[in-house]
Amino acid sequence: MNFEVRMLPRRLLPFAIALGIWFAPVPAGLTEPAWHLFAIFIAAIAAVLVGAFPLLTSTMIAVAAVVLTGTIPAAKAFGGFANPSVLLVVIAFLVAQAVVKSGLGRRISLFMVSRFGSSSLGLAYSIVLTDAAIAPAFPSNTARGGVLFPIVLSVAQGSGSRPDDPEGRRLGGYLMFCAMASLAVSSALWMTATSANPIGLQVVKEFGLEIGFGRWLLVACVPALAAIVALPLVVARIYPPRVGRTPEAPLAARKALSELGPLGRDEWLTAVVFVVMVGGWIFADVLKLNVTSIAFAGLGVLLMTRVLTLADIATQGDTLSTFLWLAVLFALSGQLNELGFMGYAGQLLAAQLGGLSWPVTYVLLVVIYVAIHYLFVSQSSQVLALLGVFLDVGVRGGVPVALMAFALLFASSYFSVITPQGGSQNVIFVGSGYLNQRELYLLGLLITLFFMVVFLTIGSAWILLVT
């Protein structure tokens, strides 16, 4: 009971926030449902940030509240459950189990450790560089996360790091966060590395800017590569994995690898399924294939061949949890946008910036654009809602159009790591349990700041030089 009493003020806070905003006068330019949804949404996020309730609890209350109060219709509130990105996260989780269970993940991780395993930094670099190299082939960074995650998980497990070990989990947590942050910044490096980029290009086109694959790479390469190269060092600084140099690890891994012998049946099947899925994801646009369905097919084949069994799925209750909160956040964030709250907030903030010099306007716009991502669950929806507004304000404020456009386009990728749900690809890594919610928010904030500084300094200079 003591615990209950001690927690009480903290637990009442989100309700106070919700009621306070709900009953405050609706600002001019907003509808009542948009304002009420904002009250509930902010309260749900605040509940998690102050540690009042876990994300699942606060989202379940939130979805019930928005529907029962008539703020948004049930069909819209439940829409996130049918969202292809949300489903892709869920299925990617299930499919990832096969890589671990079949032993293929262990084999790949032993291979990676045998090459780069003499330090945790070496492992992180091998993950980050692999991601950067394969990124241009993946139109969906969630799918890319689905490929990277089982490897990172196997490397973490293979190094003896488990989520339930208070000290030992740090190596796994370090690698998981490096992978998440890597996905964020590798999406900025290549035009085709995330679906948000082509959406952003459509918006930017209306400002007379035509950007192709090559020009994007030229402009992105200097800041993005700088951020990628520094990333494992910076994360290690903020969140030390507490594993020293292990010069004997590569030797041991090589030995274990040679003892493994040839690939077994399940390893072969898993490898084939993954290669076909990756092929499908890479050519999804060209062949007009739905990426989520490719994952469904992969899961189906793994179940059909009994590489995965119903008993394996039965252990995935955490995945159900993730499904529930992610779907709700996705839907509510989308509705906040659809009801006009996002556009309103963007224009309101942008309006405050009149009369400043253009470099100040430029920096402020980027900072605000990134900070607003606390409210968004999907990168694409923020791009659709706000990129145009912010670009417009920047150009009117005297910022060179190419500078403003590229800065916002890149931010639309790297800001995804700011919250655990800031990009659906994050959720796959978050679900591993190596990091708790508070660590994820803290690391997310610090690494987003780091990315922002790199892109605002090196990035701005380079953009001005080459455009």
Place this chain on the structure above:
Amino acid sequence: MNFEVRMLPRRLLPFAIALGIWFAPVPAGLTEPAWHLFAIFIAAIAAVLVGAFPLLTSTMIAVAAVVLTGTIPAAKAFGGFANPSVLLVVIAFLVAQAVVKSGLGRRISLFMVSRFGSSSLGLAYSIVLTDAAIAPAFPSNTARGGVLFPIVLSVAQGSGSRPDDPEGRRLGGYLMFCAMASLAVSSALWMTATSANPIGLQVVKEFGLEIGFGRWLLVACVPALAAIVALPLVVARIYPPRVGRTPEAPLAARKALSELGPLGRDEWLTAVVFVVMVGGWIFADVLKLNVTSIAFAGLGVLLMTRVLTLADIATQGDTLSTFLWLAVLFALSGQLNELGFMGYAGQLLAAQLGGLSWPVTYVLLVVIYVAIHYLFVSQSSQVLALLGVFLDVGVRGGVPVALMAFALLFASSYFSVITPQGGSQNVIFVGSGYLNQRELYLLGLLITLFFMVVFLTIGSAWILLVT
């Protein structure tokens, strides 16, 4: 490997069915997508019926197949995940855990055993009669299932029956099936016991038949009560629970009950949450509350008060499995309807019946209407798709309109037990794992036949007498 080879012909059969239908000429009156969807849907059901693949496996392959072949768009194929009935099943599962975990279920089950526990038959009757008594208050039989299920589960567990015990599971299986079948027939007893009934009444109204709560009850009471009263005996005959008379059980239960002492904190909270949820479900129509959101709120409160924890949700991987296959079946079955296949099949079959005497037409129409439910996952969608067509054919064939209408209206309730997914309320009981898929299909067929015989004989006579 031997197992694999032995299973091969059985596993190839669904693919042969799918390809055979797919490449057969599209019947006149049907579009190509409707025909192709039918091929995939039938193959997925057949795969389960012949034991080639579990339901999860076959639905994952099916959803991938329909989207990747372009048969139906991804948004439609994934739509089932956002369906309120599907979500209600999922949340009802999670909420039911609280009844078990808090000890409230054990208390209620001890009470029931102390009253009716001298035989398995006594337990079954207490469940079936409780259901029949509370049914008129529940506009959603899925919600009613959500109330009954935790009690049935506690009674089964309290009697020492567990799903993984080959012999001991039979009592649990017996009670689960009685409850499922009870939900089917109690929905026929009261006009307000399921959402499919008012939908059916809308259809019937177009044939000049106005039916209110009282008239429905008058017409339904004789056949429905006959079926309800015989149900526990019939199921015990087909699927003996293999538990003899246990005259000492009520005494032991009374003793255990008195040792339990007063309700604990978690029991109180669970009881309050359930009473409020049930109240919400009962008055959902009047207060315009979404029943699924009420369940979300209940889950949220149970998580908030830590009656349920994230660790409890983490054990619910089976629920995720259920969510996945149910959502896919729901969507595909709905699409089969939307693409016009159901109406086509109904009219085609009905057209074959010309020239028969009206009693033969009547019986055949009911039999076919019930058999077609193998293809439907939702009662409401079959009512919407086919009730009008069948009623029309019956009336043109000389069947008295009231007889035909009531027979089809009642069938729309009792046929839900024909497959494990024939009504979303079933799925809650199926998920308990006490019965395997083959048992469920066999029992479903036999009990549906039993219901049909009761309603066609006693029911027809009574309808003709009172209308």
